Amino acid sequence: MSGDSGKVVVFVTTSSEEEAEKIASLLLEKRKAACVSVIPRVNSRFWWQGKLDSAQESLLIIKTRAALMPQITDIVKKAHSYAVPEIVALPIVAGNEDYLDWVDQETG
16 A cells, blocks of 8 residues: 555654643544654754754654644644744555554544
8 A cells, every 4th residue: 555645643842741741632632633652752953043952852753634734733833832843744655554544533
């Protein structure tokens, strides 16, 4: 199977594990995600305001439908502490059909 499944994996970094858990709960309670994995500690390096910076962050890996991205972006931006939060969606082009069907069921 390959092509466009209509599903995406979304990456969101947060300032803390607590913030990650809060956003994960919001997305799940509102049925905007079927599953949210929280990686409690990642070391991020990035350009910010013209200079190199770094931070210890938590990473959310959100499994959902592409059609929900506008709502997910709105929820994350309202709950997030960053002025410009990372919200990046990558298409799922192939996968376990049973899992992808489950994502549809849980977010439908």
